[in-house]
Amino acid sequence: MGDIPEKFLLSRFLVFTVFSQLSSYAAVVEGGDTLSLGASITGNQTIISENGTFELGFFSPNGTTNWYIGIWYANITEKTIVWVANRENPARNRSGVLKLSKEGDLELFDAEGASLWSADTSNKASRAVILDSGNLVMLSDENKFETVWQSFDYPVGTLLPGMRFGGQQKLVSWKSSLDPAPGLFSYQSDPSGVKQLVLIWNSSVQYWGSGTWDGNAFSQIPEMRNKVFYNISVENTNSALYVTYTSMGIKNALSRFVLVNSGGTQLYGLLDDAKWSL
Known part of the structure; x- marks a missing residue:
């Protein structure tokens, strides 16, 4: 079959590299109200509280190029923001990635991978859930009903x-x-x-x-x-x-x-x- 062209190998390597990077931020979330360990959201992906009242995801105020992770009312035409994670440190030009790492840390990255915000907790979480009250809670890895962090505190x-x-x-x-x-x-x-x-x-x-x-x-x-x-x-x-x-x-x-x-x-x-x- 002969030698495989170097340019072909390089192009396959680049495609694999990009795919691998994207997969590390894969949208494990498919609807629902929960981010599980290793799950992330980016772009237009969101999680929505069980009764459909509140939604968490990325938003950009009209006329700006800044992106934030926020919570808003899910079924109201006028987007009404009630909480913002990275209010002092927005992502520029495009949304980033919000990820619950396998170590149980909730962290926000910009599109280049720089950290913009993280939940302040010393205890490992097993999941992050947006509740019908509008509260984003992180639940303990050891006690599934114990809250180790919540947006209502901030x-x-x-x-x-x-x-x-x-x-x-x-x-x-x-x-x-x-x-x-x-x-x-x-x-x-x-x-x-x-x-x-x-x-x-x-x-x-x-x-x-x-x-x-x-x-x-x-x-x-x-x-x-x-x-x-x-x-x-x-x-x-x-x-x-x-x-x-x-x-x-x-x-x-x-x-x-x-x-x-x-x-x-x-x-x-x-x-x-x-x-x-x-």
């Missing part, structure tokens, strides 16, 4: 029903409607030690406080007593204040509490016509 600019918020956590506004990088405004527990929630500008200037909790409402938010649309539960521990809100009224109604980039807080509910109402 909020961005949005609180969702059932999310426990307080202590050292902060909501930090987007820099602009097209840029999820941290903006100038934060919503957090009072750093002075007063058991209240405050709004702070530029990490230093407090411009609003909720007042202290009296068991039914914060003193500066008396309308909280009219529990028509939402209910607030408060844990007032010795060291910190924690708040959780749940939706009331319309059954299965979706809602979100947002710190907007102008410094205000807004509570939205989704109406039957799939439009957000302030």
Whole structure:
């Protein structure tokens, strides 16, 4: 048969090399709500919570070339982002790869393989699941029901029903409607030690406080007593204040509490016509 041409061998080698690299980021995920060990998503691939409410994947704000891993409502025409992993470190020009390694680490890479973000956990995970609450959880390799990391512990600019918020956590506004990088405004527990929630500008200037909790409402938010649309539960521990809100009224109604980039807080509910109402 004679010698095989060198150019042919080189071309086969290059094809094999590219295929092998792509296979290392293979989409083990075929729909579903879970990333298993060794699985990854890239491009338009996503995972969707069991009841179809929330979706996790890559997004790029309109008019930009930056790519982020985020969580949004799956069945709403207007893409509404509730969480962003790499808000300070976007992938440029095209999406990267989010992978749960065989070692149990969840990490985001850009298209060239550089690390952009990773979940902060010291315990090995067996899988990562997007829940119907909008929470991305990593479950323990040893105890399949133990959470070793969750996105609810690292909020961005949005609180969702059932999310426990307080202590050292902060909501930090987007820099602009097209840029999820941290903006100038934060919503957090009072750093002075007063058991209240405050709004702070530029990490230093407090411009609003909720007042202290009296068991039914914060003193500066008396309308909280009219529990028509939402209910607030408060844990007032010795060291910190924690708040959780749940939706009331319309059954299965979706809602979100947002710190907007102008410094205000807004509570939205989704109406039957799939439009957000302030």
